[in-house]
Amino acid sequence: MTDRDIRVLVVxxxxxxxxxxxxxxxxxxxxxxAGTVGDGHSALRALxxxxxxxxxxDLVLMDMTLPDLHGLDVSRRMRAAGLTTDIIAxxxxxxxxxxxxxxxAGIVQYLIKPFTYSTFAQKLVQYRDFRLQLGGLxxxxxQTDVDLAFAxxxxxxxxxxxxxxSEGTLGAVIEFLKLQTVPxxxxxxxxxxxxxxxxxxxxxxHLADTGxxxxxxxxxxxxxxxNEYVWRR
Amino acid sequence: MTDRDIRVLVVxxxxxxxxxxxxxxxxxxxxxxAGTVGDGHSALRALxxxxxxxxxxDLVLMDMTLPDLHGLDVSRRMRAAGLTTDIIAxxxxxxxxxxxxxxxAGIVQYLIKPFTYSTFAQKLVQYRDFRLQLGGLxxxxxQTDVDLAFAxxxxxxxxxxxxxxSEGTLGAVIEFLKLQTVPxxxxxxxxxxxxxxxxxxxxxxHLADTGxxxxxxxxxxxxxxxNEYVWRR
DNA sequence: GCGACCGTGACCAATATGACCGCAACAGTG
DNA sequence: CACTGTTGCGGTCATATTGGTCACGGTCGC
Numbered sequence: 001m002t003d004r005d006i007r008v009l010v011v012x013x014x015x016x017x018x019x020x021x022x023x024x025x026x027x028x029x030x031x032x033x034a035g036t037v038g039d040g041h042s043a044l045r046a047l048x049x050x051x052x053x054x055x056x057x058d059l060v061l062m063d064m065t066l067p068d069l070h071g072l073d074v075s076r077r078m079r080a081a082g083l084t085t086d087i088i089a090x091x092x093x094x095x096x097x098x099x100x101x102x103x104x105a106g107i108v109q110y111l112i113k114p115f116t117y118s119t120f121a122q123k124l125v126q127y128r129d130f131r132l133q134l135g136g137l138x139x140x141x142x143q144t145d146v147d148l149a150f151a152x153x154x155x156x157x158x159x160x161x162x163x164x165x166s167e168g169t170l171g172a173v174i175e176f177l178k179l180q181t182v183p184x185x186x187x188x189x190x191x192x193x194x195x196x197x198x199x200x201x202x203x204x205x206h207l208a209d210t211g212x213x214x215x216x217x218x219x220x221x222x223x224x225x226x227n228e229y230v231w232r233r
Numbered sequence: 234m235t236d237r238d239i240r241v242l243v244v245x246x247x248x249x250x251x252x253x254x255x256x257x258x259x260x261x262x263x264x265x266x267a268g269t270v271g272d273g274h275s276a277l278r279a280l281x282x283x284x285x286x287x288x289x290x291d292l293v294l295m296d297m298t299l300p301d302l303h304g305l306d307v308s309r310r311m312r313a314a315g316l317t318t319d320i321i322a323x324x325x326x327x328x329x330x331x332x333x334x335x336x337x338a339g340i341v342q343y344l345i346k347p348f349t350y351s352t353f354a355q356k357l358v359q360y361r362d363f364r365l366q367l368g369g370l371x372x373x374x375x376q377t378d379v380d381l382a383f384a385x386x387x388x389x390x391x392x393x394x395x396x397x398x399s400e401g402t403l404g405a406v407i408e409f410l411k412l413q414t415v416p417x418x419x420x421x422x423x424x425x426x427x428x429x430x431x432x433x434x435x436x437x438x439h440l441a442d443t444g445x446x447x448x449x450x451x452x453x454x455x456x457x458x459x460n461e462y463v464w465r466r
Numbered sequence: 467g468c469g470a471c472c473g474t475g476a477c478c479a480a481t482a483t484g485a486c487c488g489c490a491a492c493a494g495t496g
Numbered sequence: 497c498a499c500t501g502t503t504g505c506g507g508t509c510a511t512a513t514t515g516g517t518c519a520c521g522g523t524c525g526c
Contacts, residue, residue, distance in 0.1 A: 195472080217480090
């Protein structure tokens with residue numbers, strides 16, 4: 001299913017934005033810019049011809065504010081036409097009230113303008129991972145497997161800093177972890193940074209939950225296994 | 234938006250299962266069982282009349298195997314009719330290949346039969362939280378807010394884990410077993426994962442008891458027969 | 467003085483260890 | 497050939513050990 005690149009159609013009426021999206025796409029591996037259209041009806045036509053040409057679109061980057069139709073209407077018409085193409089919505093802040101309908105229309109991701117390249121890349125990489133995970137779904141039989149696949153689509157990589165964590169300490173912990181080449185335990189973080197083990201764990205766990213850290217138990221010694229952490233990339 | 238109960242329509246052709254779902258619903262606060270239908274066309278009719286009666290359905294628990302239409306078709310027709318009702322799909326294991334289309338049809342959750350009450354409750358509570366979060370979204374303006382709302386809908390559920398077993402170790406053991414093509418013994422798991430034989434056996438036995446693993450004794454060598462385990466697909 | 471953040475210590479949980487038990491293969495004896 | 501003791505290895509259990517977890521209280525800044 002995903003042994004080839006993901007073909008992406010950009011639906012955006014502003015030429016500058018459309019070019020930016022295409023350029024962003026070019027910087028990501030696994031994606032191919034399959035074309036750009038400026039309004040809803042053109043999008044529907046383009047999707048149909050792509051199917052008849054044997055090169056169906058896999059993903060649509062759809063701006064919600066189009067000259068003829070609303071992006072949500074385009075999505076609904078796509079569904080009515082039987083298309084299962086995935087859609088990532090691009091919307092301005094003032095249109096947030098349509099998030100609700102977007103879920104029902106089968107929109108997989110939501111990008112709020114203006115966005116940076118890293119945000120854009122993050123969302124598309126998540127989508128790519130989701131497809132990869134679904135690709136191996138034939139062998140999956142459990143609720144957990146499906147949950148995991150869905151989760152890879154909709155987990156924010158950047159949680160806001162919860163209560164009990166301070167900016168300064170968090171920065172220090174991150175900085176320390178980035179310098180390490182081998183996994184470190186909470187005790188080592190405690191020693192090196194001069195903070196208590198409990199505090200060190202608070203920050204390490206938060207970073208692990210948000211996906212910045214890889215967490216794995218360390219065995220071999222008697223006693224409860226100790227978690228060790230590595231900075232991801 | 235969510236200052237009232239969530240009205241739920243059960244679409245299920247087997248009477249026993251339908252009753253079970255309704256009963257489960259009754260045990261959850263914030264949900265109201267708005268009716269039960271046994272096939273796709275009845276579902277579409279019921280949804281339409283609910284709208285004209287001024288009491289629209291908020292959520293459909295849709296079995297995928299229906300006597301007249303496939304649940305996925307019913308979902309598509311709902312979208313084509315302009316309904317933004319949310320859908321939780323209920324499916325058997327052998328239908329897993331339709332997960333892909335389900336996303337595009339705007340299906341928010343996936344339940345695999347047979348499921349326990351706790352799994353059921355977990356999914357519905359997640360959905361309720363999602364609605365609550367969206368309800369307060371009018372004042373929100375950031376990408377993070379939308380991400381959080383979406384995440385509350387699709388976070389991975391951790392499988393129930395009896396005492397004495399840790400999340401990380403269980404995951405490691407499962408991962409290792411999935412990679413094996415031939416049955417492995419507890420000693421082999423011990424060596425490869427660097428854990429003690431006793432620990433390895435605790436996890437293997439648990440997985441075998443819950444049905445994830447096939448267990449059989451291995452003879453031929455001197456000494457007490459050794460159990461060997463295979464991941465069950 | 468109030469909230470946010472961190473430390474402390476008691477308690478809980480998960481693991482390794484080692485002694486002991488059970489089972490099957492093996493070898494020797496009748 | 498049958499029976500029996502021996503041997504070797506994995507399963508089982510109790511215990512020690514260590515880190516994780518939680519609730520509370522202190523301290524610092526606003």
